[in-house]
Amino acid sequence: MAPRVVVIGSGPAGVRAAQALVEAGLRPIVIDEGRRDGGQIYRRQPEGFSRSYDTLYGTEAERAASLHASFDALKSMIDYLPETLVWNISPNAVHLVSGTRYRTLAFDSLIVCSGATDRLMPVKGWHQAGAYSLGGAQVALKSQGCAIGSRIVMMGSGPLLYLVAAQYVKAGAQVAAVLDTSTFMQRVAALPRLLAIPAALKKGIALTRVLTQARVPVHRGVQPVEIKGSPHDGVSGVEVALPGGERLEIACDAVALGYHLRPETQLADLAGCRFLFDADTQQWLPQIDDDGRGSVKGVYLAGDGARVRGADAAERSGRLAALAVLHDHGMHVEGMERLRRELARFTRFAAGLRAAFPWPAKFAASLPDETIVCRCEAITAGELRRVVRATGAQEANRAKAFSRVGMGRCQGRYCGHAGAEIIAAAASVPLASVGRLRGQAPVKPLPVALTEASTEALTKAASTEASAEISE
Amino acid sequence: MNGRFVRLAEQGRKTFAITVDGVVREAAEGDTLMVALLTGARTLRDSEFGDGRRAGFCLMGACQDCWVWTAAGERVRACSTPAAPGMSMVTKLAEAGEGVWPRA
Numbered sequence: 001m002a003p004r005v006v007v008i009g010s011g012p013a014g015v016r017a018a019q020a021l022v023e024a025g026l027r028p029i030v031i032d033e034g035r036r037d038g039g040q041i042y043r044r045q046p047e048g049f050s051r052s053y054d055t056l057y058g059t060e061a062e063r064a065a066s067l068h069a070s071f072d073a074l075k076s077m078i079d080y081l082p083e084t085l086v087w088n089i090s091p092n093a094v095h096l097v098s099g100t101r102y103r104t105l106a107f108d109s110l111i112v113c114s115g116a117t118d119r120l121m122p123v124k125g126w127h128q129a130g131a132y133s134l135g136g137a138q139v140a141l142k143s144q145g146c147a148i149g150s151r152i153v154m155m156g157s158g159p160l161l162y163l164v165a166a167q168y169v170k171a172g173a174q175v176a177a178v179l180d181t182s183t184f185m186q187r188v189a190a191l192p193r194l195l196a197i198p199a200a201l202k203k204g205i206a207l208t209r210v211l212t213q214a215r216v217p218v219h220r221g222v223q224p225v226e227i228k229g230s231p232h233d234g235v236s237g238v239e240v241a242l243p244g245g246e247r248l249e250i251a252c253d254a255v256a257l258g259y260h261l262r263p264e265t266q267l268a269d270l271a272g273c274r275f276l277f278d279a280d281t282q283q284w285l286p287q288i289d290d291d292g293r294g295s296v297k298g299v300y301l302a303g304d305g306a307r308v309r310g311a312d313a314a315e316r317s318g319r320l321a322a323l324a325v326l327h328d329h330g331m332h333v334e335g336m337e338r339l340r341r342e343l344a345r346f347t348r349f350a351a352g353l354r355a356a357f358p359w360p361a362k363f364a365a366s367l368p369d370e371t372i373v374c375r376c377e378a379i380t381a382g383e384l385r386r387v388v389r390a391t392g393a394q395e396a397n398r399a400k401a402f403s404r405v406g407m408g409r410c411q412g413r414y415c416g417h418a419g420a421e422i423i424a425a426a427a428s429v430p431l432a433s434v435g436r437l438r439g440q441a442p443v444k445p446l447p448v449a450l451t452e453a454s455t456e457a458l459t460k461a462a463s464t465e466a467s468a469e470i471s472e
Numbered sequence: 473m474n475g476r477f478v479r480l481a482e483q484g485r486k487t488f489a490i491t492v493d494g495v496v497r498e499a500a501e502g503d504t505l506m507v508a509l510l511t512g513a514r515t516l517r518d519s520e521f522g523d524g525r526r527a528g529f530c531l532m533g534a535c536q537d538c539w540v541w542t543a544a545g546e547r548v549r550a551c552s553t554p555a556a557p558g559m560s561m562v563t564k565l566a567e568a569g570e571g572v573w574p575r576a
Contacts, residue, residue: 117534129516129524143531230524
């Protein structure tokens, strides 16, 4: 009998994985949280919107169109479940919720293509209305044709900083400034690795030209000081320290923040995959082999949800993971070696990007005590430091239990990395020894209203945490 | 009232009425609730932890900082919920029948 393969996600990795499975004669089940395919990077605008691929995706228009067309052609040959959240995974079964309807699906093989979200470092005032993630600012424009404000500052580091700023400029938004925490010299030092994918490097340089031509001020090597504003009206300005130490304040009504991306690894965690501390990215990542096999038999990880290497790499790692599934089921496959070779170049390029736009770990230790770290529950850096000192909690989950940092409804997605840095600095221990926040089911808050049939399915599947969350 | 979000494209869409905190506002076909609300107001919702008003953060269903309430008291995520004709939304904790949440 043909193996039952479940693919989570219909971004670049998920679509190419599904395509490879269909080519081999299988009928995979593709589950996606979104209303339409494309993932975040190639997110499709709502039905009835009229902007062209060129307008929406710029230099990536052809790739976006190709991915969407591939998925449209696959639809009759797969079982596609949009607007469906995988909220838990147990051995060989995924637990789903769509609206208020719950169900459980068994699988022989699972390919998790869960994508990435912005990696965030808190700054004083970032909880105020009008502060968004860079990815969020991009979604507002791409998916809804809106700018996040009438005068916008983009702050942080990474390719998305320049991409979103350039997209906003092209769409006619007023970008007040681009404030980059990385330096020009870091970019120069990263150049040899960035040359692994010359076309991508060229596109990056073109983005900075868009900003120069639009006379958008770009400051490099800055340290964020504060997002100014008021509790009732939100953001009114941004203050940074320039490399020479002098302060710069820019008036704005919105700010987009981000320091590159972090993989969404909760599902890999719930599937039981082993995680290892990655010294290069300074984060815990699920262990995978070159083809995307996780440490649990039958579980494969692909795309930015496994390793942040960008959309082009995600298409390849998605396909490669699917070929690995087929191979592991004893089927004959071709092309794995070529995909591995191509991915190695993207891996080198991604390391170059991290060196060019480094995660500013050192900022965590110098955040003023009154800075909110956990946006969900408005918990400050000072409170987290106090808990570390008072209780001796030097491990992420212990510190979370005492401080509630990481316990809020984002489940540590936006405070977890900075929280770990703050704990490490307060306890004077290496970041790796702080550990990582354990993934919890449900991976996102669930609707409270349940149908009776759903409740039965849920009772069978639910962990105790899930039940507690639902019955709140 | 000035809005926070600024419409830059897709401006020719049909519009319909929704109600926000008892005030009738205009939304466009294809708008998420978040866009419908924030094109007409500076903020989206009360923080449950007493630090003021919020306006969402990630726009991709990950941060949960855009929860608002229907008039019937149901909690919805504004960034991933389409606006629909006749919707009546509440953005204030007190009117949603909730107080500031306890932290301990």
